[in-house]
Amino acid sequence: MKMRLYTAGVVAAIVVGSSGVIAYEHELIGGPSPVPMDNSLTEHPITVPGPRLTPIEEALQDPRKFDPIGPEHIDSETLWLARVIFSETKRPEEQVLVAWVVRNRVDTRYRGRRTFEGAVLDPWQFSAFRPGSETGIFYSGLHVHSRVPGWQTALRIAHTVRFADSRHRPFSAETRHFYSQRSMTGTAAPSWAHGVAPVEIGYLSIDVDEYRFRFYEDIS
Numbered sequence: 648m649k650m651r652l653y654t655a656g657v658v659a660a661i662v663v664g665s666s667g668v669i670a671y672e673h674e675l676i677g678g679p680s681p682v683p684m685d686n687s688l689t690e691h692p693i694t695v696p697g698p699r700l701t702p703i704e705e706a707l708q709d710p711r712k713f714d715p716i717g718p719e720h721i722d723s724e725t726l727w728l729a730r731v732i733f734s735e736t737k738r739p740e741e742q743v744l745v746a747w748v749v750r751n752r753v754d755t756r757y758r759g760r761r762t763f764e765g766a767v768l769d770p771w772q773f774s775a776f777r778p779g780s781e782t783g784i785f786y787s788g789l790h791v792h793s794r795v796p797g798w799q800t801a802l803r804i805a806h807t808v809r810f811a812d813s814r815h816r817p818f819s820a821e822t823r824h825f826y827s828q829r830s831m832t833g834t835a836a837p838s839w840a841h842g843v844a845p846v847e848i849g850y851l852s853i854d855v856d857e858y859r860f861r862f863y864e865d866i867s
Contacts, residue, residue, distance in 0.1 A: 668679050703743060703807060703814045704852040710739040713803035718791040721802060726790065727763040729798075731804035734775035734786045735827075737797050739804060740853045741860055744825070746808035747816055748862065751823045754813075763809070774830065817849040823866040829858055 700857050706713045721729075728749055732742040751757070752766045760766040768776055776783040789798060813820075845861035848854075 651848045693848045700852055701850065703811060703815055704850050707740050707743065707850075707852060710800050710804075713800065713807055716803055716806050721791045722805065724763045725802070725806050725809055727767045727811055730786045730789055731763075731773050731776070732805060733789065733798060733801040734773065734782065736860070739800055741849075741855065742801055742804050742850065743808060744817060744853070744855065744860065744862060747803055747818070748823055748825055751816075751820050756818055756822065757823050759849055761779070817853070818846045818862060819864050822846050822862050824863040824866040825860055827858075827860055839863075 652675045670686070729747055731749055735745045736742055749763060749766055752760060753763055757766070758769055758772075760769055768772060770778055774780075774782075775786050789795065792803070824839065826840060828835060831837075840861070840863060843863055843866070846864050847859065
């Protein structure tokens with residue numbers, strides 16, 4: 648067995664023995680390295696499993712894998728949730744996060760709203776549904792059988808998030824606000840976001856561009 652000579656420094660090593668893996672740091676003052684020049688470390692790599700994804704994250708790997716839903720299972724509340732997330736973004740991973748914000752509003756009775764329809768149509772809360780908005784007329788008209796590209800995926804996402812286990816939230820139940828800088832006109836951020844840091848997204852598989860969406864908790 649060959650040994651390598653070091654004169655000074657610190658070596659961090661991983662040694663594989665019969666009892667498992669031992670990781671250590673060894674300070675060298677001179678003399679032979681305690682780590683043999685052996686190819687066994689590279690010939691038998693150690694695989695460490697990654698973090699477990701939530702069912703929603705797993706479905707987002709391929710949005711077509713969201714459970715198909717028959718029209719008879721899409722009620723008015725799910726329709727309103729799908730309409731608002733579809734109005735905000737066409738990207739499935741962003742739709743999931745927006746859907747959780749809306750659900751948080753309903754779950755916490757934010758501004759006294761107890762239904763998804765009430766939360767979506769709450770004046771001046773979601774841009775597409777501002778009073779008198781023509782885009783609101785379009786999105787409010789979407790129904791179960793609409794054939795707009797991406798709409799059926801939004802329906803499945805809305806249904807999934809609405810009935811998901813609350814433990815699968817990507818952020819706290821008090822996260823009830825978001826904004827998109829790319830959609831702002833005249834200012835870079837709404838007044839309520841000044842001096843407030845956005846929340847971290849708890850879904851490890853989702854990396855949202857902050858220019859597109861930032862999410863906030865505990866905004867009154």
